[in-house]
Amino acid sequence: xKKSVIYMILWMLLDFIFFSLLFFFxxxxxxxxxxxxxxxxTISMFSIAAIKVILGYVFKTYHLIWRxxxxxxxxxxxxxxxxxDLVFLCLSLIPPLSNKTGVKTSIFIATMLMEFVYLVxxxxxxxxxxxxxxxxxxLSNDGTRTLIIGAGSAGALVLNEIGVNKEYGYKIVxxxxxxxxxxxxxxxxxxxxxxxSKINEFVKQLDVKKIVIAIPSxxxxxxxxxTNLIDYKGITVEVLPDKAKLLQSGLNQxxxxxxxxxxxxxxxxxxxxxxxxxxISGKVVLVTGGGGSIGSEIARQVASFNPKKxxxxxxxxxxxxxxxxxxxxxxxxxxxxxxxxxSITNRSAMDRVFATYRPNLVIMAAAHKHVPLMEHNVIEAxxxxxxxxxxxxxxxxxxxxxxxxxxxxDKAVNPTSIMGATKRICEMICQAHSTKEQxxxxxxxxxxxxxxxxxxxxxxxxxxxxxxxxxxLTDYRIIRxxxxxxxxxxxxxxxxxxxxxxxxxxxxxxxxxxxxDLALNMIKLSGLEPGKDIEIIETGLRPGEKxxxxxxxxxxxxxxxxxxxxxxxxxxxLSLEEIDSKLALLKEGVATGDDIKMKEIIKNVVPTFIEKExxxxxxDGKEVx
Ligand SMILES: NC(=O)c1ccc[n+]([C@@H]2O[C@H](COP(=O)([O-])OP(=O)(O)OC[C@H]3O[C@@H](n4cnc5c(N)ncnc54)[C@H](O)[C@@H]3O)[C@@H](O)[C@H]2O)c1
Numbered sequence: 280x281k282k283s284v285i286y287m288i289l290w291m292l293l294d295f296i297f298f299s300l301l302f303f304f305x306x307x308x309x310x311x312x313x314x315x316x317x318x319x320x321t322i323s324m325f326s327i328a329a330i331k332v333i334l335g336y337v338f339k340t341y342h343l344i345w346r347x348x349x350x351x352x353x354x355x356x357x358x359x360x361x362x363x364d365l366v367f368l369c370l371s372l373i374p375p376l377s378n379k380t381g382v383k384t385s386i387f388i389a390t391m392l393m394e395f396v397y398l399v400x401x402x403x404x405x406x407x408x409x410x411x412x413x414x415x416x417x418l419s420n421d422g423t424r425t426l427i428i429g430a431g432s433a434g435a436l437v438l439n440e441i442g443v444n445k446e447y448g449y450k451i452v453x454x455x456x457x458x459x460x461x462x463x464x465x466x467x468x469x470x471x472x473x474x475x476s477k478i479n480e481f482v483k484q485l486d487v488k489k490i491v492i493a494i495p496s497x498x499x500x501x502x503x504x505x506t507n508l509i510d511y512k513g514i515t516v517e518v519l520p521d522k523a524k525l526l527q528s529g530l531n532q533x534x535x536x537x538x539x540x541x542x543x544x545x546x547x548x549x550x551x552x553x554x555x556x557x558x559i560s561g562k563v564v565l566v567t568g569g570g571g572s573i574g575s576e577i578a579r580q581v582a583s584f585n586p587k588k589x590x591x592x593x594x595x596x597x598x599x600x601x602x603x604x605x606x607x608x609x610x611x612x613x614x615x616x617x618x619x620x621x622s623i624t625n626r627s628a629m630d631r632v633f634a635t636y637r638p639n640l641v642i643m644a645a646a647h648k649h650v651p652l653m654e655h656n657v658i659e660a661x662x663x664x665x666x667x668x669x670x671x672x673x674x675x676x677x678x679x680x681x682x683x684x685x686x687x688x689d690k691a692v693n694p695t696s697i698m699g700a701t702k703r704i705c706e707m708i709c710q711a712h713s714t715k716e717q718x719x720x721x722x723x724x725x726x727x728x729x730x731x732x733x734x735x736x737x738x739x740x741x742x743x744x745x746x747x748x749x750x751x752l753t754d755y756r757i758i759r760x761x762x763x764x765x766x767x768x769x770x771x772x773x774x775x776x777x778x779x780x781x782x783x784x785x786x787x788x789x790x791x792x793x794x795x796d797l798a799l800n801m802i803k804l805s806g807l808e809p810g811k812d813i814e815i816i817e818t819g820l821r822p823g824e825k826x827x828x829x830x831x832x833x834x835x836x837x838x839x840x841x842x843x844x845x846x847x848x849x850x851x852x853l854s855l856e857e858i859d860s861k862l863a864l865l866k867e868g869v870a871t872g873d874d875i876k877m878k879e880i881i882k883n884v885v886p887t888f889i890e891k892e893x894x895x896x897x898x899d900g901k902e903v904x
Contacts, residue, residue: 287341291332297397298328298360305389327363334359351460353402357395364391422448426487428478428505429494430454430461430471433519437493438467441534452485479510491534492518506541511803539737539801540730540763551773552584558776559584562681565638566591567623567671568645570598572732573686576768577642582606588615590636593645594622598733623667626674633678641675642775643668644686646702649734653698654822657874657881661865664701665708669862672712676719684775685709687725689760689788689828695891696823700881703888704861706783710852713781722778724771725848726786727760727828736794740801748813750798753820757795758827760788774845781852785831787844826895 302324307313335341340356368387422445427434434454442451454471455478456462462473472481481487492505502518509516516537564581568574569591575598578591589606593599603618610616617636621628623645646664647653653660668685675683687706690699706723713721731737736759743750762770767786774784795815802809809815820826837846853861861884868880882888 290341291336293401294335294356295328295332297401298331298394299325301393301397302328302386302390305393306386309383309386309389327367331360331363334363353398356402357398360394360398361391364394421445422450423489424452424485424487425449425489425491426453426455426472426478426481426485427451428455428475428490428492429497430456430458430464430466431494433493433495435466437491437519437534438469442469449489449491452487453481455481475505476508478505478508482510482514488514490514490516492516492537495519502541506537507800509803511806512808513806515806516804537804539797539804555580555769555772555776556584559586559640559772561585561587562639563588563636564590565632565636565641567593567641567643568686569593569618570595570600570602571644572735572764573729573768573771574642574644575602576764577644577686577771578602578606580765580768580772581642582610582614582616586615588617588636590617590619590632590638592619592621592623592632594620596620622663623671624662626670629670629674630677633674633680637678638675639681640775641671641680641683642686642771643671643683643705645671646686646705648688648698650690650696650698650823651821653701654696655874657697657877658869658872660697660701661704661877661881662869664698665704665862665865666869668705669708672708672721676712676715676717679718681719682775682778683709683719683721684771684778685721685723686771687723687783689725689727689831690825691725692829692831693887693889693894694885695825695889695894697878697881698823700885700888703885704865704881707853707858707861710781710783710850711855711858714852714855720778720780722775722780722782722784724774724784724786724845725831726762726767726770727788727831728762729764729767730761732764736797737801740798744802744805744807744813750802750813750815751818752795752798752815753818753824754826755795755817756793756826757820757824758791758793760791760828760831762786762788770842770845773842774840777840777842777845783848783850784840785837785846785848787832787846791827820891820895823891825891 335356338355338359340352340359364387368384368391371384371387425442427437427442434456438451438454441447441449451469453469454461454466455473455475456471457474459473461471464471478490482490490509492502494501494505497505506516506518517534518537518541519534559581564586566574566578566581566589569578570593574591574593578589579602581589591599591602599618599620603616606614606616619632621632623629623643645667647656647660672683685705688699688702690696691702691706692699694700694703706725709721709723712719728735740750770786774782774786778784798815799809802813802815805813807813832846837848840847864880864884865877868877871877
């Protein structure tokens with residue numbers, strides 16, 4: 280039996296004994312007549328005591344929580360106990376009953392007084408025991424001065440687990456909460472301050488160096504509000520994970536630093552995992568670019584759905600090796616995993632991969648993705664992204680793959696860059712091939728930036744902060760849409776599972792984020808002051824860079840799906856002849872070996888291509904909050 284239940288039963292027993300004894304003691308005191316014990320009221324008095332304890336239980340005065348809200352629960356128990364006494368007092372005044380029992384009114388009044396003293400003394404005694412003796416001895420006096428946001432059960436858990444264990448190095452100096460009932464009270468000898476909106480005042484007042492946000496049930500938007508309130512200067516902020524994770528792994532393993540994703544917080548996406556499991560289980564899945572940020576996360580998720588075989592194909596062995604080791608460690612022999620170090624541009628090597636594994640599903644996440652780099656490497660971008668994708672598409676058809684799904688980007692929409700334009704051509708290839716009468720089906724998912732992918736701003740800003748700054752921002756006005764890699768990967772798989780041939784999906788990326796705000800928040804999260812500790816400098820837009828990315832979800836041009844974050848773009852595919860003639864032009868461009876000529880050809884091949892100056896002309900970013 281749990282300790283808390285044993286304590287609860289002991290307290291109920293103690294109250295029962297005291298409630299009964301006090302009545303007899305009052306009777307003895309007033310009547311000085313021992314025969315009161317023989318009175319017919321004896322049985323009734325035991326019953327009255329039992330009723331009080333039962334009602335006390337029903338109104339939860341015996342539950343563990345009273346440890347943290349002794350006053351409130353004491354008042355509740357006093358009200359219950361004295362009201363029952365009053366009822367019996369009134370009954371005893373009614374002549375037939377009073378004659379029968381012979382119990383004097385004064386005995387009831389004396390009992391009530393004694394009960395009041397007993398309840399107050401016992402509960403306050405307990406409070407003193409907990410606060411002054413037990414907790415004082417247990418709470419760590421060394422370590423980083425820490426405030427806990429949230430004086431609820433999770434806050435109590437933090438206090439009782441990490442606050443009492445010197446090894447963890449936390450010295451808990453207070454709670455902060457919004458509840459008026461809790462503010463000003465003590466929980467285990469630790470004061471509750473509030474409201475949370477004054478957090479920075481409490482940090483100064485109590486010389487706090489660390490904050491733990493212990494409200495696991497709070498939604499991401501509230502977490503975002505709280506994390507945005509905090510002035511991070513000189514302090515670190517940690518957060519308790521959601522309840523499910525807490526139960527799985529325990530507090531010590533799951534408490535983590537507040538990350539930039541918390542500040543951009545959006546409600547986590549709930550996906551129909553059983554649908555994905557049905558879709559992937561028992562299939563041979565090939566992920567190209569499987570070592571990359573998105574490819575490797577897709578691989579993680581595919582692995583969790585019990586595929587028959589998972590093949591990760593990448594040109595870069597180090598990243599492929601890392602994900603291979605991770606999956607091996609997590610799945611041991613339960614996952615049939617193969618890693619192929621092959622370039623998608625190497626037709627014969629790719630042919631061998633298809634011939635050997637005969638995949639059912641191919642997810643194409645291999646690409647050169649860096650916008651400024653591809654501006655100077657136009658031919659390489661076309662050879663790798665366009666002709667590599669074409670190889671994969673044609674081999675998928677040759678080997679009767681059931682489904683091919685391409686990972687695309689918002690940069691493919693009205694592209695201003697070579698990278699974006701090559702991805703648009705890849706989309707056109709998939710769409711055109713979907714018009715063929717054949718077994719293989721093709722689909723595409725487009726989305727915006729993912730948080731923390733290789734080479735993205737977040738790892739860059741992190742490195743710049745670690746080096747003492749400055750943070751380089753290409754333009755103060757620049758905005759981007761963000762998703763986490765797991766979110767984007769789940770949505771890619773979900774759209775792939777629901778895709779009909781030729782469909783182009785777009786993901787709702789939520790609200791855009793100003794990269795300048797992102798930089799400010801990242802400096803603050805590191806406990807530093809923007810402008811003073813770390814400068815932010817503007818370096819000017821890079822080649823091919825847009826101030827904004829296209830809003831993917833323009834609902835009037837889209838069809839809805841069962842998933843509210845996934846939409847289908849109405850886009851007419853090119854015919855096979857049209858795509859072939861475009862590819863022929865590109866091939867000629869590659870043959871010239873001239874990046875400038877190649878760029879001109881790309882502009883012809885992608886009619887939606889616009890110069891970045893034109894795209895950025897009317898954008899000032901003011902509408903982004
Ligand atoms: N990162 C983002 O924010 C983002 C957002 C939307 C869409 N996307 C798209 O997702 C795809 C993957 O992006 P990522 O962020 O994972 O990039 P990444 O650079 O982390 O991964 C790409 C992987 O592809 C591999 N690769 C490149 N050329 C290859 C070739 N010829 N043969 C085999 N493997 C090759 C690379 O080695 C790398 O491991 C890209 O097409 C990108 O446009 C990325």
